[in-house]
Amino acid sequence: MPEAPLLEVEALRTLLGGERPFLRAPRPPVRAVDGVSFTVRGGEILGVVGESGCGKSTLGRTILGIQRESAGVIRLDGRVVSGLAPRTARQARRDIQYVHQDAGAALDPWWSAGRSIEEALVVSGVASGSERAARIDRVLTAVGLDLGVKHRYPHELSGGQLRRVTLARVLVLAPRLVILDEPTSGLDLSVQATVLRLLRDLLRDLGLTYVFISHDLSVVRQMCARVAIMYLGRIVELADTARIFAAPAHPYTRALLAAAPGLTPGVKLATTVAGEPPTPTAVPSGCALRTRCVHAREICAAAVPALESMEAGGAVACVRWRELAAPAAPAPR
Numbered sequence: 194m195p196e197a198p199l200l201e202v203e204a205l206r207t208l209l210g211g212e213r214p215f216l217r218a219p220r221p222p223v224r225a226v227d228g229v230s231f232t233v234r235g236g237e238i239l240g241v242v243g244e245s246g247c248g249k250s251t252l253g254r255t256i257l258g259i260q261r262e263s264a265g266v267i268r269l270d271g272r273v274v275s276g277l278a279p280r281t282a283r284q285a286r287r288d289i290q291y292v293h294q295d296a297g298a299a300l301d302p303w304w305s306a307g308r309s310i311e312e313a314l315v316v317s318g319v320a321s322g323s324e325r326a327a328r329i330d331r332v333l334t335a336v337g338l339d340l341g342v343k344h345r346y347p348h349e350l351s352g353g354q355l356r357r358v359t360l361a362r363v364l365v366l367a368p369r370l371v372i373l374d375e376p377t378s379g380l381d382l383s384v385q386a387t388v389l390r391l392l393r394d395l396l397r398d399l400g401l402t403y404v405f406i407s408h409d410l411s412v413v414r415q416m417c418a419r420v421a422i423m424y425l426g427r428i429v430e431l432a433d434t435a436r437i438f439a440a441p442a443h444p445y446t447r448a449l450l451a452a453a454p455g456l457t458p459g460v461k462l463a464t465t466v467a468g469e470p471p472t473p474t475a476v477p478s479g480c481a482l483r484t485r486c487v488h489a490r491e492i493c494a495a496a497v498p499a500l501e502s503m504e505a506g507g508a509v510a511c512v513r514w515r516e517l518a519a520p521a522a523p524a525p526r
């Protein structure tokens with residue numbers, strides 16, 4: 194029997210906001226994650242891609258357990274770790290760690306890098322000072338930093354060094370699954386390349402698994418075996434990276450690839466999506482893309498399209514994907 198996936202996410206939903214401010218009209222909640230399902234196998238890198246505000250970070254924070262899910266199931270190694278109170282949820286998911294999208298904001302500006310890393314160990318219950326010191330030195334070496342960095346403050350570190358420190362702070366806790374939120378944003382190309390190489394080496398050497406959140410398709414193509422494409426809180430396509438780039442099936446995936454020219458030579462992509470995304474508090478009924486999709490028909494408003502398996506591999510959530518993929522019928526004579 195095949196091994197259970199390391200992580201299984203089933204119909205996950207996260208509602209944000211929706212407060213009732215004093216003497217003011219209640220704000221409708223945002224369905225930041227709305228019925229997301231996927232699995233991650235041990236040792237793989239799953240990419241999560243989508244434009245700003247589509248719910249990538251919320252998905253990561255919900256899997257981590259610092260944001261409570263409103264519905265759905267999360268399994269780690271086949272064990273259900275969802276539906277728990279926040280404290281218990283983090284305890285049950287201690288094998289999962291999250292690297293914040295803003296490396297600077299993730300560290301306390303008044304604490305040296307060494308103290309920030311040590312604090313993570315203190316919170317996780319490592320009582321022995323000498324053990325903490327040894328683990329800090331080991332992890333700093335693993336992420337390629339000089340031990341002198343321990344005494345430096347965040348403002349004394351470069352962007353690349355900050356990334357390595359934030360990475361060290363989660364790796365020191367010996368996680369199995371790391372959610373990397375935009376791990377290369379804001380880095381210049383050469384630093385980006387070294388960070389990506391480091392991430393790959395760490396995956397292999399420490400036996401890690403990554404959920405790799407990014408809006409940079411070229412980085413995702415380099416790093417990930419499979420990719421989930423998100424639009425307004427839902428996964429619209431999920432497949433092997435090679436299939437996604439060679440034959441994107443969802444109109445939204447095509448639009449994303451068309452907006453990154455040079456990534457898909459040989460794949461002709463016509464414009465499929467127009468206008469701006471709707472506000473997240475007023476997502477259209479049925480397919481969330483339908484108000485922007487040039488292929489939309491009445492049927493697209495009827496129901497939220499389910500992710501449907503494709504013969505070519507992977508899955509797509511578009512009721513018209515078969516017609517759109519079929520070559521145009523010859524014109525009648």
Ligand SMILES: Nc1ncnc2c1ncn2[C@@H]1O[C@H](COP(=O)(O)OP(=O)(O)OP(=O)(O)O)[C@@H](O)[C@H]1O
Nearest residue numbers: 209210223225244245246247248249250251252473
């Ligand atoms: N505390 C909150 N209350 C209400 N809505 C929120 C809250 N936090 C985030 N949102 C909304 O939830 C949606 C998803 O946000 P999220 O940060 O997960 O997006 P993202 O895909 O990570 O974006 P980016 O690429 O810019 O990091 C957005 O519409 C955002 O405005």
Ligand SMILES: [Mg+2]
Nearest residue numbers: 249250251294
């Ligand atoms: Mg984000």
